[in-house]
Amino acid sequence: MLDTLINRVSCGRLKAPAPTKEEMNQVFKAALRAPDHKRLMPWQYIVFEGEKALSELGEKYRLACVSEDPAMEPEKQERSLSLPHRAPMVIVAVAKARGHEKVPHIEEVLSTGAGVQNLILGLDSLGYGAYWRTGPLAFNEHLKPLLGLDHNDTIVGFIYIGTPDMELKAKPIPEVDDFVSWV
Ligand SMILES: Cc1cc2nc3c(=O)[nH]c(=O)nc-3n(C[C@H](O)[C@H](O)[C@H](O)COP(=O)(O)O)c2cc1C
Numbered sequence: 001m002l003d004t005l006i007n008r009v010s011c012g013r014l015k016a017p018a019p020t021k022e023e024m025n026q027v028f029k030a031a032l033r034a035p036d037h038k039r040l041m042p043w044q045y046i047v048f049e050g051e052k053a054l055s056e057l058g059e060k061y062r063l064a065c066v067s068e069d070p071a072m073e074p075e076k077q078e079r080s081l082s083l084p085h086r087a088p089m090v091i092v093a094v095a096k097a098r099g100h101e102k103v104p105h106i107e108e109v110l111s112t113g114a115g116v117q118n119l120i121l122g123l124d125s126l127g128y129g130a131y132w133r134t135g136p137l138a139f140n141e142h143l144k145p146l147l148g149l150d151h152n153d154t155i156v157g158f159i160y161i162g163t164p165d166m167e168l169k170a171k172p173i174p175e176v177d178d179f180v181s182w183v
Pocket of ligand 1: 010
């Protein structure tokens with residue numbers, strides 16, 4: 001267990017097969033056990049799997065980009081279309097923070113981030129790869145309604161998922177003493 005946490009690395013080159021629905025259900029159970037102040041459960045995960053769904057996501061990316069920059073060159077529009085096809089599955093992870101008198105907004109976003117990490121670690125333990133991305137599209141207000149989201153929602157990440165298509169090399173672990181102090 002601790003080995004999985006210490007040795008996990010992101011995987012930027014992903015191929016089919018994606019995890020099965022049954023495997024994803026298990027992994028989502030881990031995501032839905034994220035620490036969550038006042039049990040607000042502010043999470044939403046939107047799964048795009050397979051060529052058709054990924055193309056739909058690409059078209060949403062393109063429309064959002066063009067709404068932000070109507071003069072966007074066709075080549076850049078093409079790039080938006082192709083972005084989701086870097087993996088056989090992309091999950092849009094969303095914090096639907098609705099507020100609570102005892103829970104500051106950031107805690108709901110942090111809870112969603114913790115859920116994403118559980119999801120990624122769960123995938124790793126099943127032998128799948130993942131890459132957590134954001135970029136300008138995560139902050140593009142035009143994309144939210146295209147995904148059925150409200151403007152109050154926070155896109156925490158686009159999680160690219162699949163079978164690793166590269167050798168995953170362990171990364172150096174930072175010096176604990178540089179980040180931890182004991183009193
Ligand atoms: C909230 C968040 C957003 C990120 N967005 C991007 C991104 O848009 N592009 C990118 O290359 N890496 C992004 N990363 C970093 C990668 O997911 C990854 O952590 C990084 O490349 C280091 O690799 P490692 O996880 O193997 O240490 C993001 C990480 C987090 C936590």
